Amino acid sequence: MLASVPSATLLGIDGQLVEVEVHISNGLPSYTVVGLPDASVRESRERVRAALISSEIEFPKRRITVNLAPAGVRKSGAGLELAVAAGLMIVGGDLPSGCLDGVGLIGELGLDGTVRRVPGVLALVDTLARAGVGTVVVPAGNAHEAALVDGVEVRPTRSLGELRCCLKGEMPWPPPPDPPPGRPDPGGADAMGDLSDVRGLAVARTALAAAAAGGHHLLLAGPPGVGKTMLAQRLPSIMEPLGRAEALEVTRVHSATGQVHDGRLIERPPFRAPHHTASPPALVGGGSGRPHPGEVTLAHRGVLFLDELGEFPPRALDALRQPLEERVVRISRVPTSLELPADFLLVACTNPCPCGRGAPSCTCTDAQQDRYRRRLSAPLLDRFDLRVSVSAPGPDDGPGEASAAVASRVSAAIARQEARLADWPWRRNAHVPAGALERLVPLGPDSDAAWRDAIRLNGLSGRGAARIRRVARTLADLADRTDVDPPTVMLAASLREDVP
C-alpha cells in the first residue's frame, strides 16, 4: 500500500517541493528512508516512530519504505517528519486515504508527539502554494509566518494526535495561537536610537543621509571615540521602511536561517553588524553541507555594518567584492549552485591609521601606515561612493537633527529617484551604470566645469568621477532640486576623501 504526501525542504533560502512517498508491504519488519536524506532526515526515523507510539497510534510492524522525491536533491532538516508520520498513518489505516488530497504538511516531531516549529516556513509554504497545494498544515508556532503567504489555507497543529482528529473531522482545527505580546520589534525605533543623540559630525550626517537615500556605500574614517559607530548604528532610523514585497523577501531570508521573530513580517531594513573575526563563508554564505546564507544575504535590503574594517581578514573583505557589484551572491557546491539575494548597503568604520589619531598628530611610521592601508584593497575601497573623515565634535557642537526630519527628506529623495528611474532597471542612483549617467544625471555647464575641476584637483579615476556624479544626484534629490548645481557637485567631491 502506498501513500504520497507533499512537503518541502529548504535549499538555501528557497523551498524545494518534496513528495513524501510511504510504501508498506509484507515482509520482515523494517523501516528504510531513501532519496538522498542527510543525517538529520535519517535520524527522523526514530522521532517518527516514538511520536506515533506516544500518540497512541500503532506503528506498522511490516516492511516500510519512505522515499523522498525528487530523489536527486539532498534533503535536510527535520521539517519532513510530519509528512512522513501522516503517510504512515494512512498506510497503517489510521487515516482514510483521501483525507490528505491537496494537503501539504510541514513540521518536526517531538518524541511525545508534539509538532515543533521549523525554520523557513515562509519559503516552504510559498513553494507548496506555487505547486498548487490548497491547504498546508504547519506547526502552531509557525502559523503566523505561514499566514503571510497569499492563496493558501494554513492549518496550525500542535500535536500528532490533534492532527489525526482534525484530519478525520472529529474536532475542528485549532485557531492560530496569539502572537506573544509586547516584545518590542528588535528593529524598532526605540532600539535603534535617534540621530539627535550624536553631537557634531555634520559632514558624516550628510553622507549618512545620502547613503540611506541613494544606496551609496559609506566608509567613515576617524579617530576612536568620536561617534562613528554611534552614527552608523542610527542609519536604519532614517531609512525607508520596507515595502510589502521587500518585507516578504527579507522575512523569507531571516526565516530560512531560523532567526525567526514571532512570525511577524520584518518591516524595518535589517541591520547586520558581524564581528571582525567573521570568516569569508560567514560573511558571504556557504559552509559545508547545505549552504547557509551569510551576513550579506541577511543584510539584504538593509545595512551591512562592518566596524573596524581594517581588522577583518583581507580574504573575507575581498569576498565581498562580487556581491557588492552584482547584488546577489553565488555559492557553488557540488552538485548544486545557489544564488542568494545580497542587495545591501555597506557601511564601514575604520581608524585613519594604526595609532588612530590621524593627521596632523599621527605618530605612525610610514611603514605602519602603509601596512594598514594595504589591508584594505584598492578595489574594495573604490566601491565606497562615500568616504568621509570624521573628527571629534567641537566644543560648541550641539545635538544634530533628529532622525524623523532626516527620514522624511530621505523618503522624498527616494520618491524622486523612483520617479526618475521608473523606466529603467535600477532602483537607486548608486546603481546607475556609468554609461547611463550622461542621460540620467545631466550637468549644466557650470556644474560640468565644477565636476571636471574636482576630477583634476583630486586626481580621480574615471570610476571615481562617475561615483561623485551619482552622489551629487542623490544630494540634489535630498535638497529637493531638479538640477545638480555646482555647490552640490563640490559637496559630492568633498564626500570622497582619500582615506584611510
Place this chain on the structure above:
Amino acid sequence: MTDAARVTPGLDLPATRPTVAAATLVQLPRMRPDRLRALADRWPDPVTALRAVCRGQAAAALVHAAGPRSDAGRRRLAAEWAAAADPDATARALARRSTRVLLEGRPGYPIKDPLPDRPPYLLSEGDGLEALQRPRVAVVGTRAATPHGLADARRLGEALAEAGATVVSGLAIGIDAAAHEGALAAGGLVVGVVATGPDVVYPRRHVRLFDQVRSSGLLLSEAGFGTPPEPFRFPIRNRIIAALADVVVVVEAKVTGGTRSTAGHALDYGRDIWAQPGSVRNPAAEGCNRLVAEGALPLLDHAELIESLDLTPRGRRDPARPPVPAGAPRAVLAACGGEATTTDQLVSRTGLSPTEVATAAAILQKGGHLIRSRGTWWPT
C-alpha cells in the same frame, strides 16, 4: 685542488688595479663598514690589502675592529675571505654596470676631511660626475612626513638646484625623496647615498627615482653588489651623507629616528645644521624644533641658506596665486588656522553648512590655497 692553488690569483695581484682590488674587498662576504675600515687602516693600499686577504692574513687586522670576538672566529672569517675573494668576477661586475670605485686619498674621492670613520672605498654609479664639484647640501628628514613637509622639501630641492648646489640625500621615502625630486625637477644634480648595494633598489617604489638619480647625478654606496637592506646599515650610511655635505638641512624629523643620527654625525664632523621649525603640535616637526633648541640654525628662508653657501638664490617666485575670495572661502581658510583640518572641523568652526564649506574649500583648492590629503585640508 690545494689551498696554494686557490690563493694563486691573489699572488699575482700586481696585475690587479687598485680600484678592482678595493671593490673585491667591498664584495667579501660578511663585510661591514667597520671591518673594511680596519683593513684599510692596516693596509692603506687596496692591492696590498687584497693580497693579504688572499693569503688569509686578514685576522690580524680584525683584532681591534668589530670582528668576531674569538681568535678562532677571526681565523674562520679570514679563511672565508681568502676563499671568496674573486678579483676577476668583481672586475667583470664593475665593467658590466659601469661602476666606478672612489678610493680614499686619490683624486675623485669626495670626502676631504680625514674623518676616522669615513669609508675607504665608495662604489659610484651614474652620469652626473660634476655633482661632486659643486657645493653640497644634505636635505634629510622623516619618512612619515606631512604634506607640508613634503612640499617644503621639494621646494628646497628646487631652490638649491636652481642656485647651483647639489642635493645629497638617502633616497628614502618622505623628505629624502621629495628633496631629490625637487632638485631633479629643477634640472639640478643630486647625490643619493644608499645603504644597500648600488644595484639594489630599496624602497622598491623608488625604482624610477633611482634611475633619474643615476642619469642626473650619482648613486654612492659603501656596500657590495647585491647587499640587501639590513637595518644596521642605515644609521651607518647616514654618516656618509653628513660627511659628504657642506651643510645639513633637516626639514621634518621626529625626535627619534634616522634623521637624528645624520644630525649627530654632522655635529661630530663640524658641519652646519639647519632645521626647519614647525608647530609644536606636529610630531613630525618635534625633532627639528629640538635641534633648533640645541643650537641648529633655524631655516626660515631658503635664500638665507643659499647665501651662506656663497651662492646666489635665483629669484624664482611661486606662480601668482589668486587672492582669497571674501566671504566663505576667507572664513574657511581662517578656520584652518595653518593646520591640517577636516571638513567636519571646518563646519564646526565656521558655523557654515557642509555644502558651503565644501564649495569654499573647492574654490581654495583650485586657487592653490589648500591641499587635500588623506581626509584633511592643508593650508599651503
